[in-house]
Amino acid sequence: MILKNKKRIIKVCLLGLFLASTSYGVSKADNIEVIKGDDRYETSLKVLDKIESSETIVLVDGKNQEKIINACNLASKYNAPVALVNSNKDKKVLNKIEDLKVKKTIIVGNVAIEDKINTEVEKIEKEGKELNKEVTDQLKNESDKAVVTENLADALSATSYSAKNKAPIYLVDKDVDDNTIEEINKNNNSEVLIVGGTINSNVDEKINNSKRIEGKDRYETSKKIATLTGSTKNIYADGRNFADAISAVSLLNIDNSMSVVLAKTEKDIDKNNENIVVGGSLFENKEKTKNIDDKKATHKETIGEKIAKESYNYLGGRYVWGASKLGVAVDCSGFTSSLYKKHGINIPRTSKD
Numbered sequence: 243m244i245l246k247n248k249k250r251i252i253k254v255c256l257l258g259l260f261l262a263s264t265s266y267g268v269s270k271a272d273n274i275e276v277i278k279g280d281d282r283y284e285t286s287l288k289v290l291d292k293i294e295s296s297e298t299i300v301l302v303d304g305k306n307q308e309k310i311i312n313a314c315n316l317a318s319k320y321n322a323p324v325a326l327v328n329s330n331k332d333k334k335v336l337n338k339i340e341d342l343k344v345k346k347t348i349i350v351g352n353v354a355i356e357d358k359i360n361t362e363v364e365k366i367e368k369e370g371k372e373l374n375k376e377v378t379d380q381l382k383n384e385s386d387k388a389v390v391t392e393n394l395a396d397a398l399s400a401t402s403y404s405a406k407n408k409a410p411i412y413l414v415d416k417d418v419d420d421n422t423i424e425e426i427n428k429n430n431n432s433e434v435l436i437v438g439g440t441i442n443s444n445v446d447e448k449i450n451n452s453k454r455i456e457g458k459d460r461y462e463t464s465k466k467i468a469t470l471t472g473s474t475k476n477i478y479a480d481g482r483n484f485a486d487a488i489s490a491v492s493l494l495n496i497d498n499s500m501s502v503v504l505a506k507t508e509k510d511i512d513k514n515n516e517n518i519v520v521g522g523s524l525f526e527n528k529e530k531t532k533n534i535d536d537k538k539a540t541h542k543e544t545i546g547e548k549i550a551k552e553s554y555n556y557l558g559g560r561y562v563w564g565a566s567k568l569g570v571a572v573d574c575s576g577f578t579s580s581l582y583k584k585h586g587i588n589i590p591r592t593s594k595d
Contacts, residue, residue, distance in 0.1 A: 273513060273514070273515060273516040273517065274511065274513055274516075274517055274518070274519055275516075275517075275518045275519070276518075276519045276522065277289055277292075277489075277518065277519070277520050277521075278519075278520070278521055278522040282304055282326055282485030282486065282488075282489065283304055283326050283327070283328055283331045284331070285485070285486055285489045285520065285521055286304070286324075286325055286326040286488075286489045286492070287325070287331070287334055287335070287338060289323070289489045289490070289492045289493060289520065290323055290325060290338050290342070290492065292493065292496065293323055293342060293492075293496060294342075295342050295343045296321075296322055296323055296342045296343075296344060297320070297322075297343075297344065297345045297346060298317075298320040298321075298322040298344065298345070298346045298347075298348065299322055299323055299324075299325060299339060299342060299344045299346075299347055299348070300313045300314075300316060300317040300320075300322055300323070300324045300325070300347075300348045300349075300350060301313075301324075301325050301327050301335070301347060301348070301349045301350070301353050301355075302324060302325075302326065302327065302349075302350040302351060302353075303326075303327060303328070303350075303351050303352065303353060303560075304326030304327060304328050304485065305328070305560045306351060306560045306570065306571070307394055307484055307556070307569045307570070308370070308373075308374075308394065308413065308569045308570045309350050309351050309373065310324070310326070310484075310488050311394060311397045311398065311401075311411065311413065311488075312350060312373050312374055312377045312411075312413075313348075313350040314401050314404075314488065314491045314492075315377050315378075315381065315401065315404055315410065315411045316348065316350065316366075316377045316380060316381070317348075317491075317492070317495060318381070318401070318404050318405045318408050318409075318494075318495065319380060319381055319384055319408055320346075320348075321495045322348075322495060323342075323492040323495060323496075324488070324491060324492050325338065325492075326485065326488065326489065327353045327354075327355065332354060332355045332358070335355060336355055336358055336359070339359065339360075339361065340360075344361050345361055345362060346361055346362045346363075346364065347359050347361045347362070347363050347364070348363075348364045348365075348366065349363060349364070349365045349366070350366050350373070351366075351367065352367070369570075370567070370570060371413075374411075374412065374413045377410065377411075378410035378411070378412055378425075379410075380410075381408060381409065381410035382410050382429050384408040385407050385408045385409045385410070385431075386429070386430070386431050386432045386433075387403075387407040387409040387431055387432060387433045387434070387435075388409050388410050388411075388412065388426055388429065388431050388433075388434045388435070389403060389404055389409055389410070389411040389412065389434070389435045389437055390411075390412045390414055390418065390426065390434060390435070390436045390437070390441065390445075390449065390452075391411065391412070391413065391414070391436070391437040391438055391441070392413070392414055392415060392416050392438065392440045392441050393437075393438045393440050393460075394413075394484070394569045395460040395481065395484075395504070396437040396438035396440075396460065396463055397411055397413060397437070398464075398484070398487050398488070398491070398502065398504070399437065399460065399463055399464035399467050399502065399503075399504060400435065400437045400467060401491045401494060401502060402464075402467050402468060402471050402473065402494060402500070402501035402502050403435060403467055403470065403471055405491070405494035405495060405498045406471050406494075406498045406499075409435075412426060414441065416440050416441050416442055417442055417445075418441060418442075418445045418448075418449075423445070423448050423449055426449055426450075427449065427450045430450075431450065431451055432451060433451055433453060434449050434450070434451055434452045434453070435452075435453055435454075435455055435467075435470075436449065436452050436453070436454040436455070437454075437455050437456070437463065437467070438455075438456050438463060439454075439456040455467055455470065460481050460504050461481055461504050461505065461506060461510070464481070464501075464502065464503050464504040465503060467501065468501035468502075468503050471501050472499075473499055473500055473501035474499055474500075474515075475497070475499065475500045475501075475515060475516060475517060475518070476500065476501055476502075476503045476512065476515070476517045476518075477490040477493050477494070477500055477501070477502050477503065477517070477518045477519075477520060478490075478502075478503050478504075478505045478510070478511050478517060478518070478519045478520070478524065479502060479503075479504060479505070479519070479520045479521055479524075480504070480505065480506075480521055480523040480524050481504030481505060481506060482506075482523075483521055483523050484556075485521075486520050486521030486523065487502060487504060487520070487521075489520050489521070490502050490518075490520040493518065493520070500518075505524055506524075507524055508524050510524070511524065545585060545587070548585065549581055549582065549585055552581065552584075552585075553581060556568060556569060556572075556577070556581075560572075561573060564576070566579065566580045566591065567580070568580050568581065568584070575591055575592060576591065579591045
């Protein structure tokens with residue numbers, strides 16, 4: 243993957259600073275570049291504008307979060323960007339593939355433009371655990387490091403570590419099964435990050451050379467991973483906007499000295515370094531979060547508020563009638579019952595129940 247020439251980079255940076263100072267409340271003195279489109283697909287394409295060429299690109303349906311995480315992990319093997327695809331942006335994605343001089347396109351899942359792509363095409367049609375196994379199998383021989391996580395938000399933060407080390411990301415249940423543990427240990431990893439606090443603590447001693455990274459929330463966890471990777475530049479994305487944060491991951495494959503840091507508002511951005519912000523929602527959340535922060539001292543978060551907050555993780559997810567797997571596919575009642583169950587509350591899946 244090749245970065246665009248220095249003059250163009252300077253122009254992009256100046257444009258970013260101008261947009262930031264005029265639209266988002268970031269002054270010209272701040273070393274911040276803002277990359278934002280009208281939706282997740284346009285943002286994804288704008289991120290790709292920062293790249294001059296790439297032999298490989300990974301395409302994935304922009305609505306399936308679990309497939310997107312696996313696609314981003316697979317892309318690290320090739321130092322390749324990831325493009326989020328939907329039918330309304332087909333022509334733009336095809337043009338971008340041509341502009342980048344792509345020789346090989348990897349498709350994770352199904353995309354409508356498959357028959358129109360004029361490159362070598364590799365297609366991975368597996369779902370769920372089978373898809374994750376396919377990706378981790380491809381990566382485990384590329385690295386002596388690995389990541390284990392149960393939470394998609396934590397997996398997103400772990401992409402910084404994965405991109406730097408070409409490490410496979412194992413998406414697991416909180417009780418990691420013995421077969422998965424055996425598979426991880428078989429690779430003789432020098433380090434295995436267990437990311438987040440949702441995986442049971444007894445797993446740590448079962449996985450060789452494991453190291454747990456967790457914070458009080460997703461934001462603190464992502465900062466700890468950024469510190470661990472020794473990043474000199476951060477890519478900030480809204481921790482409640484999965485799509486923008488995913489688009490940020492493509493930038494890691496331009497320069498893996500960077501890390502994705504999840505943030506809540508503009509005030510979380512370090513403006514003393516030349517950092518990048520993907521998406522505009524961090525600036526839009528500024529006043530909203532200020533009002534919330536004013537009430538924190540006297541308000542203890544209820545279980546209902548915790549559930550409501552977590553529901554933001556699944557915005558843009560795939561709707562499938564009868565499905566109930568968070569982060570993969572759900573219908574209305576499947577989403578509600580699964581989310582409540584995750585917090586220890588059992589409610590009926592259907593009216594008949």
